[in-house]
Amino acid sequence: MNAITPPHLKWPAGTDHTAVPYSIFNSREVYDLEQKKIHNGPTWNYLSTEAELPEKGSFKSTYIGDTPVVVTRGQDNEIYAWVNRCAHRGAEICRERHGKSEDGAYTCVYHQWAFDAKGDLRGVPFQRGLGGKGGMPKDFAKDQHSLRKVRVVNHLGVIFGTFSDETPDIETYMGEDVAYHFKRILKGPIEVIGHTRQYIAGNWKFYSENTKDPYHASLLHLFHPTFGIYRASLGGGTIVNNDVHSVLWVENSKEDESKLSDVKSDNTRTYQEGTYQLADPSLLAGAKEFDDDTTTVIFSLFPSLVVHQIQNTLAFRQILPKNENEFELVWTFFGYADDTEEMRNFRLKQLNLVGPAGLISMEDGESTELCQKAIVRDGNYTNVLEMGGVGTGTDDHFVTEGAIRSLWKGYRKMMDV
Known part of the structure; x- marks a missing residue:
């Protein structure tokens, strides 16, 4: 057994798949490991239908496991998804379930860091400071502070997302x-x-x-x-x-x-x-x-x-x-x-x-x-x-x-x- 495996995941000897330990249904340790190995692992997770993103700027808030995610239709008409957590201080960015961003920007209410539909950082208030004081360091690069991206696929009008580069193509996965x-x-x-x-x-x-x-x-x-x-x-x-x-x-x-x-x-x-x-x-x-x-x-x-x-x-x-x-x-x-x-x-x-x-x-x-x-x-x-x-x-x-x-x-x- 893997050294980090919780004891709750130990199957009874000789039972194969006919006897599942009830401990896996109420263990926080097992739940956290599932989020890591399954939901954040090489699986395709349902996010949305394409019909729910009808126009450029359309978005939907959802989850992969318990990780908050936003799915968007960019100004280039492509579908993107990213973790709904500001790169600055970790605040939730998008607070509506469905909607449309008229200017294609997604702005954190906390300090108004702004991101585009791809999840790339586009604006930092007072980045250069005020009156020669404050601001971000001169070597601060916005392209180093994008949102955590989700790999997506649009399969027959249904959007799936994965955090793993090892997840196979959707039909092979199915x-x-x-x-x-x-x-x-x-x-x-x-x-x-x-x-x-x-x-x-x-x-x-x-x-x-x-x-x-x-x-x-x-x-x-x-x-x-x-x-x-x-x-x-x-x-x-x-x-x-x-x-x-x-x-x-x-x-x-x-x-x-x-x-x-x-x-x-x-x-x-x-x-x-x-x-x-x-x-x-x-x-x-x-x-x-x-x-x-x-x-x-x-x-x-x-x-x-x-x-x-x-x-x-x-x-x-x-x-x-x-x-x-x-x-x-x-x-x-x-x-x-x-x-x-x-x-x-x-x-x-x-x-x-x-x-x-x-x-x-x-x-x-x-x-x-x-x-x-x-x-x-x-x-x-x-x-x-x-x-x-x-x-x-x-x-x-x-x-x-x-x-x-x-x-x-x-x-x-x-x-x-």
Whole structure:
């Protein structure tokens, strides 16, 4: 084990990826190491959509891990990003979430040091002093005091950032299958139609596990099976690339009758045919918009992004760790620039399915908090990840935790444990 590795990261001997120590979910030491090796390491982190930076001078404040970052569109129409920390005394420079700099300058309110869209220092008040007194040293060079730059890539209208020169190109980072599904959803120019934000009192990795877990989908989210959006007997499965990235996909048109029979006889609440009806059935009205029969996709790009297609609702979910016990989840809902009015109305109505109070997704935040509360003093215990066996990787069914086991396999490589 690496000499600087916290003891909380020690996996039980012989358990491989099927037993994760709970201590890694509430240790500040582990959290700080994650910020260094994962978020500040060779990973691509979701920053923004290009649609949120529509004009020269547009900007958005966000984070890579818990490091504040600003994404800008420069006067040259290129996209840049830099750490939101003044090179002078470390103050936050940009204090708005979105906006436009009319003159292309970003000025720190503390001492009014000014930077351009690239993060280069352009102005220092009283640099030459006043009346021959004070000022910066004669050899002070503004080009030596730029903001900390972020390497960015604009992939299909989505902006990703990394602090590492060793991070591979974005499609190699994703892996072939995952990259295909990203292209499938980002099939054309997008239009942002709304945002929501929520703070969740749980460790960010609990949510990462959740997005790779088809086992819970028909058990926790009863809206799914009650109204026919998802059952474990439907067609689909999970795809894993590079251990930590995954796609969960569902085809409602393909259902295995033998599996459905098992679902009906399993004495769970996952099958409630005809028991309940929606007062407003138009909530689930929609239209087919892809060339395939896939009706649900949960796309997870570690460490910070989840993209979903659920019926006609599309969204980016950005996972932003705040500390070892809390993270923020930022939802960016979108459609396509060429959507008809009818399709946009479908998307707007189906926003009720997801988000902080969504008819489907609100349970995910609650389950994360339930886990965090229960492990507060039990860090020496482990979870049990043996559904579907003990292997990692892709599965052609939903009664599995293979993608979660893959996540921990990749996590351990990144953390060097």
